[in-house]
Amino acid sequence: MIKLIHTADLHLGIGLSDLYETPQIVQQRFNDFVENLKSIKDFAISSNADFLILAGDIFHHPRPSSQAFNAFSQIIGEILKEEIPIIAVLGNHDTTKTSEMLSYLRGFVNVNLKNFYLFDVASKILLRAKNSNEKVKFIGIPYPHFQSTLSYSDYVFKVENKINELLQNDEADYNVIVGHIYVEGGKIGSEQRIASLRDYPLPKSVFERENVHITCLGHLHTPQKVGNKIFYSGSIERIDFGEEGEEKSFLEIVLGDKIHVTNVKLKLRPMKTIYIKKEELVNNLNINATLQNILEKYNVEEGSLLRIRIKGSDIIRNISMNQIEKYLYDKKKVLAFKLEEIKEEESLEEININTKWNFKEALDEYLKLRYRNENPEVINKVKFYVEKIMEEVKLNEN
Ligand SMILES: [Mn+2]
Incomplete structure (x- = not known):
């Protein structure tokens, strides 16, 4: 039996999304995030966890402020002192999109920090759980920036192949995938508003395999279970008003004959x-x-x-x-x-973008929402004209 603590999307150093702010307010808000990370640290230590998983977007910026870097290094120092290994993958906010993909977090690896494991490329590591001495294979999948250069099917093929390769050699008692990635069916929230992403949804089948015991993900900020044994812990605080009614939590996961996953609620600023x-x-x-x-x-x-x-x-x-x-x-x-x-008529909902849609499907969804109080004739008329324009574009392409 092993115990994992799973959190993600700390976004240390994120601002206050257009609230009126003073340096004191910014500082207080920064502290909110740090306090929640501390409470996760305390929980990991007091519950005698075998591993702590940080599934990406630890820092909000690829070049974190010295304050964010120091707060983070101090907290992980306390975790490592208790000999709880940390498994970290990079998110889209921790990395630049350039080919070098160098993260400040690599500095911890460079100084040979014991028990700190960073996945800045997709790879695996085999570790012994400190309590049970069982073997755990962690497969780390950092945010796949490369997806923007591939077709959907090439992207799925590439990720699936990589995971197949990393799963080879059945040497572990448990296989755990840790990723910063968008999986189909996941509810999209503030991560979309802060990064304007167009992520391809990865099919659940990429992770749902008999020899994968659990998949611990970051990227989507709403805590959720998206499939059999696939979990997003969600972010550690609310980032914008779109999350007003949302609870935040981290996960305590016990793997044994069965899987036990417990949501541990975090204290949030009202x-x-x-x-x-x-x-x-x-x-x-x-x-x-x-x-x-x-x-x-x-x-x-x-x-x-x-x-x-x-x-x-x-x-x-x-x-x-x-x-x-x-x-x-x-x-x-x-x-x-x-x-x-x-505006009085302004829609308070946002379209839940599904990146698998083709243009026509996306248009249909948009029109349904935009003109939901209108006569269906209006929608048909708009559709007619849009399709006409699309035809013209096609003609020009040929
Ligand atoms: Mn992210």
């Missing part, structure tokens, strides 16, 4: 959105007092990240930022906030 209609504000002489009166009715947890969305245009410029800022910091005790205008 996040809240308040919607206000234009009419509630513009018919009043004192817009600032009115806005405060409206906000007064809402219960906002201390230390929240607050988003105020006003439905309607040309209102924010009439609001005194100094006044509202003072009110929100002093009275509502928010950590940070933003005030934004949205």
Whole structure:
């Protein structure tokens, strides 16, 4: 029996996605992420884990700030002191897209840091679990930047072949795949908004094999099980308001005769959105007092990240930022906030992009969402014209 602690997408050093910020707020928010990583460290140590898995995007930038680098190195130092090996793969944020793909994390390998294993290329390593002395093979798959240069089928073929090759020689008691990669069926969230990715979805069958005991993934920020024995731990904090209602956790995985996976919840900074209609504000002489009166009715947890969305245009410029800022910091005790205008009819949903779609399928989905309150005739008309344009493009290509 072995115990793995699985986390990913730490994104140390990520900013505050267009909230009004001061150096103190940025610092506090940075600490939120570090505190959660510390709680994972404490859990790994107190639960006597055999391995800690970091499935990519440890740093938000390929060149992390000295603060992020120091915070991270201190925490892993404490984990390694307890002789818990760390298995890390690189994510799309840890690496540059250039061919050298050199990560700062390689520095730990260069100094021969004991028990720190980094996968910056797809490869394998065979290790002994410290508690049971069983043999565990880790197969590490860093983020496949190369997918953008391949067709979908070539990409799937390449990854599948690599995994086949790495699985050869059945020398281990357990085979564990650790990757930073998008697998089909996964729910897409904030990782898409911060990186504008167009990832190919890898079929689950690439990982679902009899001799693979578990696949521990990073990249998708929502904690989720996407297949039989395929897990995303999710990120360690919420990154934007699209995740407002989402819980975050890390995984405690016990592999033995059976697999036991437990979600361990992380403490998150409260996040809240308040919607206000234009009419509630513009018919009043004192817009600032009115806005405060409206906000007064809402219960906002201390230390929240607050988003105020006003439905309607040309209102924010009439609001005194100094006044509202003072009110929100002093009275509502928010950590940070933003005030934004949205069109009344603006869709609050986003299209869940499925990269397997061809253009026509993507168009259909878009139109369905964009014109969902319209007569179907409108949709058909738009489709007709788009298809006409596509035909013209085809003619020009020939
Ligand atoms: Mn990622």
